[in-house]
Amino acid sequence: MAADRLKVGPIMCHAHGLCAELLPEMVRLDEWGYPILADGPVPPVLRSDARAAVAACPTLALRLRSD
Amino acid sequence: MGQTLWFASRATGLVSLLLLTATVVLGASHSGRVATTRWPRFTLHAVHRNLSLLAVAFLAVHVATAIVDPYAGIAWLDVVVPFASTYHPFWLGLGAVALDLLVAVIVTSLVRTRLPLRVWRAVHLASYALWPVALVHGWGIGGSDSSLSWVLALEGLCLAAVVVAVGLRLRATHPDSEARR
């Protein structure tokens, strides 16, 4: 099964910060409110949280990509 | 059955207005980046979404009962095609307009992640048109109910809530939005 990775579109991202609320295990915010993503693929246990974070992103900047 | 259906339709219509009002207020707050520790953004977003779906459920009952009830003779087509009915064509037509817009808003939101952001956003902004249209529909078609003081008070409160929420939304600032000006 392909491993899903989180990606944030840096231009699309407007620092709403929902990703860090919904997926704190993989997303922390810098001092200006922009997400810093953990390296590596999304572990299976976090997959549904990751999908929720992607769906909740107000600007659709957060994406899950399988590679 | 008597007037049961008719009462049900009017009651669910009124509840729908309350739910839509709450949805709009929460939506405006969400996009205005209102958040507290007890109400983080994602709760605001989740409640906004769930209330909107609840509103759809109530609207389904509101519409179905209005059609099934033989009193007004409202046809299925009348609730989606604006201003085509024989019963209060204008006031009912507003309801049809609101319903059509709501369907567009809900459907695009369900498939949001697969749409270009611009498309979703443009459709979603229709909510701000949909809500006043729905309010006026209820007020105009409510007949004698609309002159009841508690109904008027309720509608007034809804109006005030949305005006305040939208006003705050328009005044909301964030460093990111400022920097992008």
Add this chain to the structure above:
Amino acid sequence: MTALDAARLPPTDHPRLLAGWAETGAITRYSGHRRRYGPLPGLDGPRLIELVSRSGLRGRGGAGFPTARKLRAVADGRGRRIVVANGCEGDPASAKDGVLLELAPHLVLDGIQLAARAVGANEAILAVHTGSRLLRTLAAALRDRGTGEVPVELAEVPRRYVASEESALVNHLTSGDARPTVTPPRPARRGVRGRPTLVDNVETLAHIALIARHGDGWFREAGTRDSPGTTLVTVGGAVALPGVYEIDLGMPVAAVLALAGGPVEPLQAVQIGGLGGSWLPLPYADGMPFTHEDARAVEAGLGVAALVALPVRACGIAETARVLRYLADESAGQCGPCMFGLPAVADDMAVLADGADRSGVVVRRLQERLGVIPGRGACAHPDGAVRLAAGALRVFAADVARHARGDSCTWTGAPPWLPTA
């Protein structure tokens, strides 16, 4: 500095790109160009790419990407292809593209024709800064050339630091918005007007024009295995004859400085790779060969080939603070970590330079900020600024410590060494 002032005669070596200028001291017109180099060789596209591949030519715009790989990617693209020659030179520390276009425009135009043939393009764009005086030179050069060539359109690009970044250039030529876009898709797949696009620096194209005529073996007679050929380099700062020189890649930094007349006063460091480049301490860097591989080995990048010599009496922290301010102002303002991070980093560096960080809080905060910014923008602009700042903290650690004791900055009020305009 005009091109003619900037182009220095290489003393002894065998210039390639600037051979005409070196021998005649005059701008090479088309007739002279044809006499010197003859007509364009009749290689077909695949053979051209093969030749460039064997030559090991790497892009001269800053990234140093193997040119043949880029050619191949565009040649493999679907649909009508397009060549963009990037002559904008957004980095104030570099003047070499302007010099080349002024003195040997036909080498670049030859290169454009050959690149178009290599990738199968029927259209080319030569991009320079808006209002550049090169526009007239180039328009005249294009008129001098015969028909039967792929048409070359001159395009003007805003005079902003990031406007000539590859994706920004493509964006500008497509939509008029000269701001970077998120890649992928890379221009080779989806470039100008959605078409597979080769974006190459003008110097890279001029090298192709020479490789096509003289072969890959000839090209490799200069340079190193991994950085073959000659390169134009802009030398500035405290040297006797600042300007643009053509050097063999692999020439030690000290020799490059010597070429520019040598230091006019004791030096402490060189800034390498353009403003978004790196600091290297002297005399440590004196012996470093000017190549991609050697620059990478010291956590720098060759970047756009430029050297700025910083004298001992200058303050590297103050210089860096000023450049960071410039780079922050030049952010396209699209990505949060860049539009907020760079001003914050510039502020911190300015506080250090002012000797206002007695407690060490600011330097720690700056280190943290430098740790989180890189890799989070659509383009490499923030990464370059962070590289410069991080390098400054390493190379000028003694100055940081001195400023932390509250010592006033010797630099204050002195004219800047690193150019920002």
